Amino acid sequence: MMxxxxxxxxxxxxxxxxxFxxxxxxxSLVFSFNADRFPSLPLKGFTTEWYGGTFTDPLVIEAFQRSVMVSIPVALLSTILGFCAAYCDFRFDFRGKSLFSLLMLLPPTIPAVIMGLGMLSYLSRISLAGEVWAVLISHVVIALPFAMAMIRLRLAQMDSALEEASWNLQASPAQTLWYVVLPFCKQSLVAAFLITAAVSFDEFAVAWFVSGLNETVPVRVLVFLQGQVSPVxxxxxxxxxxxxxxxxxxxxAFSGMGKAKRAAADGPAQPAAGALVSNNGLSL
Amino acid sequence: MSEALVEIDRVSKRFGDYTAVTDTSFSIGEGEFLAIMGSSGCGKTTMLRMLAGLEEPSEGEIRLEGRSQKGLPPWGRDLPLVWQSLALFPFLSVLDNVGFGLKMRGVAKAERDRRSLAWLHKLELGEFASRNVMQLSGGQRQRVALARALVTEPKVLLLDEPLSALDAHLSVRMQALLRSLQRELGITFVYVTHSQTEAFSMADRVVIMSRGKVEQIGSPQAIYRHPANRFVAEFIGNVTILRGSVAEVGEQSVRLNTATGGMSVSRGNFAGSHGAHADFYVNADQIAIGDEPRHENHVRARFLSHKFIGNMVTLFLEVPGIEDDLKVILPERTYDCLGMQPGDSVVASWPAAAAHFFGGAA
Known part of the structure; x- marks a missing residue:
C-alpha cells in the first residue's frame, strides 16, 4: 500500500x-496560432498569420541565416576540437592532466553574464566585438565541452586493446586514429555535431553581448520584445x-544508435546526450 | 627443435617499483609450439607484450632471426597477436577485420579480399564474410581473430590466453584446430596460458613462470615426470614431496631416513653426502595400493578421499609423519577393483625408480 x-x-x-x-x-506554441493579437484566453481562432509575418520580415530572415551560418561552423569546430581534447584525455598521461580536463569542461559552469562580459571585453580588445566572428568564437567556447564530454564517454567504452591490436597489425598511430578510433567514435561525433549546433542556435546571453548588429535569432527575439509584445x-x-x-x-538517436546491437559486447550504453545540454534554452 | 628464431636474452621489465620479469633468457625454435604458463601476475603476459613491442624491456634484448628488436615500435614488427579480449574492430565486417593488416601494408582491395576470404574459408567462416563481427558467436569470433592475425603469413604468432573465454567443449575443439593449424603452417606459436591442460596438450615445449622468473623449460612429458623444483611440482600437482636425511649413497639409488622410515630414491646426479637433508618427490601414478607392500618403499596409510579426472582417479592418503597427503593416481578400473572405503587402512608402495630428487633426473 505504502x-x-x-x-x-x-x-x-x-x-x-x-x-512546469x-x-x-x-x-507559446498555442498562442502562435491564435488569431488574437494579445496572448489571452479564450482563444479567438486559428491563424498562421504570425508565421507568415515572421518569415517575410527581412530582419528575422537575416537573423535566421546568421544563426545557421554561425551554428554550422561552431558545430564543426567544436566537434573537431572536442574530439582532440577527449582523445588527449583518453590516450595520454601528462602533468596537470586533471587541471586540463577541468579547464576544458569549465565554460558551462560560468554564469552566462560573466562569460558574455568577459568575451566582450576580450574580443573588443582584438577588434572582433560586433563581428559574426565574435559570436562564432564565443559559441565554440561554450559548445566545446559538450562535444568533448560526449566523445570522451564513447572513448571510455573502447577496449584499450583495440588500438594496440591496430598497431600490432602494422598500423601507425596516425593510421590507427583514422581507421580505428574515428570509426569507433563515429556516432558520437555526429551526435556532438548536432548538439553543439543546437547549443549555438539557442544561445542568447553571450551572443547578446558580442554580436553587435549581427543579431542571431535569440537576440533578434529580445529586440522584438523590448519594442512590443507581438505574437510574432x-x-x-x-x-x-x-x-x-x-x-x-x-x-x-545517433549517440544511442545500435544500442541493442552493441550492448552485448560494449558494456553500458552511454547516457543520453540530451542530458548534457542544460541551461541553454531560450529564456522567453 | 631447429635453430632459434626468437631469442630472449637476459630480459627484465620493471614498472616503477614492481618487477614483472626478472633476468629471463630462453629461445624459441622455428616452427615450435611454445607455451608460457603460470598463474596470473607471473609475468607471462608482460613477456608476450614485450615480444609484440607493446612494452620495451628495461634490460636485455629480444632478437628475431638474429636482429635486435630494441626500439622497434609495435607497428614496425611482424609479430601479430591474438588477444584475450579478441580486440576485433566492431565497426568493420568480418572480411574487413581479417583484411585490416593487409590494408595497412598497402595491399590493394581486390587482392586483400581474396586473401582474407581464403582464410575465412579455411577456418569455415566463408559464409559470414559480410556480417558484422558482433553478430557472430564466441567461437566464430575466435576464429576471425585467428584469421586476422594469420592472413599476413607471419613467421611467429603470439597468442594471449585466446581460449579462456570459451566453454570447455569449444576450448577442446579450438585446441585441436590450433595444433593442426600450427603443424600445417609450420609457424612458430608462442602461447600464453594459465591452463595446464591447454599448455600440455598443444605445446612442444612449456615454459613455467612464477613471479617474473622461469622455473622450468621442457617438454610436457619432462615437466610432468621431472619437475625441476618444489614450485613446479606443486603447480603441476601430480607428485608428493617428501623429505629425509641421507643414510647411504648407493650405485643406483640413495637410501634416506624419513619420518615414515627408510626410503630408496633414484640417485640420478645426486651429489649430497651422508647426513645431508634432501627433498624428493614420488610420482603419483607409479604408486601401488594394496594390503601388502609390492615395492621396496612402502607406507601404511589411511584412505581419505578421491577425485575423478576422466578415466583416472586421484586418491588422497593420510600418512603418519607426513604433512601433505600422499597423492596416488590409479586407472579407474583398478580403483574399482580395490573396493576401498574412506577410512580404510591400506599399504602404498613404490619402487626407487618412482622417486627422484629435484633437478636430479638424469
Whole structure:
C-alpha cells in the first residue's frame, strides 16, 4: 500500500515537473496560432498569420541565416576540437592532466553574464566585438565541452586493446586514429555535431553581448520584445524550439544508435546526450 | 627443435617499483609450439607484450632471426597477436577485420579480399564474410581473430590466453584446430596460458613462470615426470614431496631416513653426502595400493578421499609423519577393483625408480 502510494506520488511529482517546464513552451506554441493579437484566453481562432509575418520580415530572415551560418561552423569546430581534447584525455598521461580536463569542461559552469562580459571585453580588445566572428568564437567556447564530454564517454567504452591490436597489425598511430578510433567514435561525433549546433542556435546571453548588429535569432527575439509584445515572438519561439529539439533528438538517436546491437559486447550504453545540454534554452 | 628464431636474452621489465620479469633468457625454435604458463601476475603476459613491442624491456634484448628488436615500435614488427579480449574492430565486417593488416601494408582491395576470404574459408567462416563481427558467436569470433592475425603469413604468432573465454567443449575443439593449424603452417606459436591442460596438450615445449622468473623449460612429458623444483611440482600437482636425511649413497639409488622410515630414491646426479637433508618427490601414478607392500618403499596409510579426472582417479592418503597427503593416481578400473572405503587402512608402495630428487633426473 505504502509502495503504491509512493509510486503514485512519484508519477505525480514527475508530471508536475514536466508541466512546469513545458507549460510556457506549450503556451507559446498555442498562442502562435491564435488569431488574437494579445496572448489571452479564450482563444479567438486559428491563424498562421504570425508565421507568415515572421518569415517575410527581412530582419528575422537575416537573423535566421546568421544563426545557421554561425551554428554550422561552431558545430564543426567544436566537434573537431572536442574530439582532440577527449582523445588527449583518453590516450595520454601528462602533468596537470586533471587541471586540463577541468579547464576544458569549465565554460558551462560560468554564469552566462560573466562569460558574455568577459568575451566582450576580450574580443573588443582584438577588434572582433560586433563581428559574426565574435559570436562564432564565443559559441565554440561554450559548445566545446559538450562535444568533448560526449566523445570522451564513447572513448571510455573502447577496449584499450583495440588500438594496440591496430598497431600490432602494422598500423601507425596516425593510421590507427583514422581507421580505428574515428570509426569507433563515429556516432558520437555526429551526435556532438548536432548538439553543439543546437547549443549555438539557442544561445542568447553571450551572443547578446558580442554580436553587435549581427543579431542571431535569440537576440533578434529580445529586440522584438523590448519594442512590443507581438505574437510574432511566439511564432519565432516555436520555430526555434522545434529546430533545436529536432537537432537534439537526432543527436540523441545517433549517440544511442545500435544500442541493442552493441550492448552485448560494449558494456553500458552511454547516457543520453540530451542530458548534457542544460541551461541553454531560450529564456522567453 | 631447429635453430632459434626468437631469442630472449637476459630480459627484465620493471614498472616503477614492481618487477614483472626478472633476468629471463630462453629461445624459441622455428616452427615450435611454445607455451608460457603460470598463474596470473607471473609475468607471462608482460613477456608476450614485450615480444609484440607493446612494452620495451628495461634490460636485455629480444632478437628475431638474429636482429635486435630494441626500439622497434609495435607497428614496425611482424609479430601479430591474438588477444584475450579478441580486440576485433566492431565497426568493420568480418572480411574487413581479417583484411585490416593487409590494408595497412598497402595491399590493394581486390587482392586483400581474396586473401582474407581464403582464410575465412579455411577456418569455415566463408559464409559470414559480410556480417558484422558482433553478430557472430564466441567461437566464430575466435576464429576471425585467428584469421586476422594469420592472413599476413607471419613467421611467429603470439597468442594471449585466446581460449579462456570459451566453454570447455569449444576450448577442446579450438585446441585441436590450433595444433593442426600450427603443424600445417609450420609457424612458430608462442602461447600464453594459465591452463595446464591447454599448455600440455598443444605445446612442444612449456615454459613455467612464477613471479617474473622461469622455473622450468621442457617438454610436457619432462615437466610432468621431472619437475625441476618444489614450485613446479606443486603447480603441476601430480607428485608428493617428501623429505629425509641421507643414510647411504648407493650405485643406483640413495637410501634416506624419513619420518615414515627408510626410503630408496633414484640417485640420478645426486651429489649430497651422508647426513645431508634432501627433498624428493614420488610420482603419483607409479604408486601401488594394496594390503601388502609390492615395492621396496612402502607406507601404511589411511584412505581419505578421491577425485575423478576422466578415466583416472586421484586418491588422497593420510600418512603418519607426513604433512601433505600422499597423492596416488590409479586407472579407474583398478580403483574399482580395490573396493576401498574412506577410512580404510591400506599399504602404498613404490619402487626407487618412482622417486627422484629435484633437478636430479638424469
Amino acid at each position: 509502495l503504491r502510494l509512493g509510486r503514485w506520488f512519484g508519477w505525480a511529482y514527475t508530471g508536475y515537473t514536466f508541466l 517546464i513545458l507549460a510556457p513552451i506549450a503556451a 515572438i511566439n511564432a519565432i519561439g516555436t520555430a526555434v524550439f522545434t529546430s533545436s529539439i529536432f537537432l537534439v533528438a537526432i543527436g540523441m
